[in-house]
Amino acid sequence: MKKINYLAIAIFTVLLNACQLENNKAFKTKAITKAESINTMKTETWEFKPERDRYDKNSLLDLRYLNEKVAGETGFIHLSPDGKDFVKGNGQSIRFWAVNSYVWRKSYQELEDHARFLAKRGVNMVRWHGQIVGKNNNKTLKNIDKKAREQLWQYVATMKKEGIYLTLSPYYAHALKSQDNWQIPRDSKDFSGLLFFDTELQQAYKNWLKELLIPINPYTGISLKDEAAIAIIQLQNEDSLLFWTFKNLKGRDLELLSNKYRDWLIKKYGSLEQVVKIWKNVSIEGENVKEGKLKFYEIWHLTQPENPNSGKGKRLADQTQFLTETMYNFNQEIKQFLREEIGAKQLINAGNWKTADxxxxxxxxxxxxTATEVIGVNRYYNGGIHKGEKSNWAIINGDKFTNRSVLFDPYSFPLNLKQVANHPIIIPESSWVPPLGYQSESPFLVSIFQSLTGIDGFYWFAMKEPQWRQPSSANGYLPSLGKWVINTPELLGNFPAAALMYRQGYIQQGETVVREHRKLTDLWNRQIPIISETKTFDPNRDQDTNNNNNQSRNKINPLAFLVGPVEVTYSNNNKENKIINLNSYINKKDKIIRSITEEITWDYGQGICLLNTAKAQGVTGFLKEVGEIKLNDLIIKSNNKYATIIVVSMDNKPIKRSEKLLVQLGTVARPTEWKQKEITWKDKQGNLQKGLEIINYGKAPWRIENNDIHLTINNPQLKKAMLLDSNGLAKQTMNLKSDSSQISLQLPTDVKYIILE
Incomplete structure (x- = not known):
């Protein structure tokens, strides 16, 4: 096992003006299998059973003041002058701390409660992820679900009153079920890909948008197209012609697309005879190119190497270009339709999905x-593997999983995104998905790296209850735990400090570290870029694909995403790539990454990440072996094997001069009586996996591992510590030990929030 001397790291860090880690004790790396075993150890825990939040005026932790009095009070959200960021109607910059919520399906009163609950914890954006198409006995494809629209109207009204903006996601092909009288899809098994080219479906889709956006919302007196509280409209969710679901197109549906391909080729080359010549007579079995009867290569072929000058290479390039331009043209057409025919004033996001490679x-x-203003991509982290009979939506006994903290796996970090220059980028769905136990790290990491790289919105997925969720069935009756939940102690419970420091700009945005230019012809030829994102998992559509991350084919280490912003531009112009010297920030030997701003250090060998700014400081990870961690104004000593500690200013003053600090703590939460055991098994590819099996998924309430942390702060004017409950109400006051330069306290075992004054 290796040893790392933190004094040596500190010397190197000082040379870079990075985080001050000197004087930390040397410590040995624990094998990751040891880290995975943390939840099987017998640790002391405390019961997380919060009272219902009544929004008592005496609450000492209420971030509602960060939001506008009413969302959209200064006008519509629009783009900054450089196109990269969001600004309010008055031109002031705005950052979004966002959630996906299904509480819109509940009553108006529950929605009001929900909106206030979210605003109190730092949320200023929610996503309405619905299906506006009529569901039951819909005699015509053009009809919408009027109940869903009524619920959306209420959702808009209640969120708006609490200063919370909305993103609308009204169409999800994967979840849309056809009805016999629609006659769409014609022969395909589902709606995947159809919206991009099926003119009959597109016409119905336009009618849905009209019926959704034009009528007056009776709860506000304003139509949704004129509603400034709605910031973004997403055209569709998780669909692409470049994903594996392309194979779902069959029969007449596929023929419709192939006929459009034929016309596109004739327009590009002049005739089908010329196409045959360009393709060097390469054909697919069963087609006749000269007669205009074409077939497509399966999407797998687009993922394989091919000489771009060969006949097949030229044909694959044409197929890639056609499919991409088909999607681009649809996005452009609907944007124009929303602007000119409907009069919608919101920003538009075309999509959020991934590809086969x-x-x-x-x-x-x-x-x-890029036909629209906002770029999007859904990316989750799940700790590696979750395998079980219902693992796409539930957690049950017998499930197998790997419990790998992302702190050991920075290549899988969801915020590793290549951003399109002059466009904001959002992550409309994400989370650290259970049964992964290492969740307290996530709000902290999202906050600091969203700040560093300029990602404009991270939407946690998802909430179904107005307030907290205790461990409970995934669907209300199956003996199980819900999987896609965030209103839990170590996710939503760790929002306040993370949202506060992100939204207040306490963490610097870095200068661009990689600026890549890509010619469109390189896209069609599927040339490997200098840097790319890694593969991500999807529980519903990745079962037959290999999602192992492969960094070896990148010319630039993908850890550059954690140093600073990475940007790309697309055009046929010749422009040079610009890359800073990353060797000063990425130490592959010691597995240490430092941000270009010198405020963040990630040691993925030891599994820790540190933040060191004037107004916000903290650490997450496997801390016990480190000994003392010294930051600019903090000394942290943890006996918790795994924990997250954030200290953030609540009065916008530096920590060392602040008169009010928030200390936020996170460890590990599991249901009562949760039991797991270590096992090994072989996956579908025959690889041996080492992880855990769930013996008992447990029951309510949550139990949280006790805090065992000592904290010293360089701020002697602080006199008392107020221990808060989950609603921000003081439940106990403690005096602080102090001298002329600092205060110190042993943090209580059973608290998440402490106010120091």
């Missing part, structure tokens, strides 16, 4: 989004 196809996908 992030190396070869992701840039083509992103290019198709």
């Amino acid at each position: 992030p190396l070869k196809l992701n840039d083509a996908e992103r290019y198709s989004y």
Whole structure:
């Protein structure tokens, strides 16, 4: 096992003006299997059973003041002058701390409660992820779900009153079920890909948008198209012609697309005879190109190497270009329709999905989004593997999983995104998905790296209850735990400090570290870029694909995403790439990454990440072996094997001069009586996996591992510590030990929030 001397790291850090870690004790790396075993150890815990929040005026932790009095009070959200960021109607910059919520399906009173609950914890954006198409006995494809629209109207009204903006996601092909009288899809098994080219479906889709956006919302007196509280409209969710679901197109649906391909080729080359010549007579079995009867290569072929000058290479390039331009043209058409025919004033996001190969196809996908203002991509982290009978939506006994903290796996970090220059980028869905136990790290990491790289919105997925959720069935009756939940102690419970320091700009945005230019012809030829994102998991559509991350084919280490912003531009102009010297920030030998701003240090060998700014400081990870961690104004000594500690100013003053600090703590939360055991098994590829099996998924309430942390702060004017409950109400006051330069306290075992004054 290796040893790292933190004094040596500190000397190197000082040379870079990075975080001050000197004088930390040397410590040995624990094998990751040891880290995975943390939840099987017998640790002391405390019961998380919060009272219902009544929004008592005496609450000492209420971030509602960060929001506008009414969302959209200064006008519509629009783009900054450089196109990269969001600004309010008055031109002031705005950052979004966002959630996906299904509480819109509940009553108006529950929605009011929900909005206030979210605003109190730092949320200023929610996503309405619905399906506006009529569901039951819908005699015509053009009809919308009027109940869903009524619920959306209420959702808008209640969120707006609490200063919370909305993102609308009204169409999800994967979840849409056809009805016999629609006659769409014609022969395909589902709606995947159809919206991009089926003119009959597109016409119905336009009618849905009219019925959704034009009528007056009776709860506000304003139509949704004129509603400034709605910031973004997403055209569709998780669909692409460059993903594996392309194979779902069959029969007449596929023929419709192939006929459009034929016409596109004739327009490009002049005739089908010329196409045959360009393709060097390469054909697919069963087609006749000269007669205009074409077939498509399966999407797998677009992921494989091919000489671009060969006949097949030229044909694959044409197929890639056609599919990409088909999506681009649809996005452009609907944007124009929303602007000119409906009069919608919101920003538009074309899509948020991935492709069959992030190396070869992701840039083509992103290019198709540039027809609209906002780029999007859904990316989750799940700790590696979750395998079980119902693992796509539930957690049950017998499930197998790997419990790997992202702190050991920075290549899988969801915010590793290549941003399109002059476009804001959002992550409309994400989370650290259970049964992964290492969740307290996530709000902290999202906050600091969203700040560093300028990502404009991270939407946690998802909430179904107005307030907290205790461990409970995934669907209300199956003996199980819900999987896609965030209103839990170590996710939503760790929002306040993370949201505060992100939204207040306490963490610097870095200068761009990689600026890549990609010619469109390189996209069509699927040339490997200098840097790419890694593959991500999807529980519903990745079962037959290999999602192992492959960094070896990148010319630039993907850890550059954690140093600072990475940007790309698309055009046929010749422009040079610009890359800073990353060797000063990425130490592959010691597995240490430092941000270009010198405020963040990630040691992925030891599994810790530190933040060191004037107004916000903290650490997350496997801390016990480190000994003392010294930051600019803090000394942290943890006996917790894994924990997250954030200290953030609540009065916008530096920590060392602040008169009010928030201390926020996170460890590990599991249901009562949760039991797991270590096992090994073989996956579908025959690889041996080492992880855990769930023996008992437990029951309510949550139990949280006790805090065992000592904190010293260089601020002697602080006199008392007020221990808060989950609603921000003081439940106990403690005096602080102090001298002329600092205060110190042993943090109580059973508290998440402490106010120091």
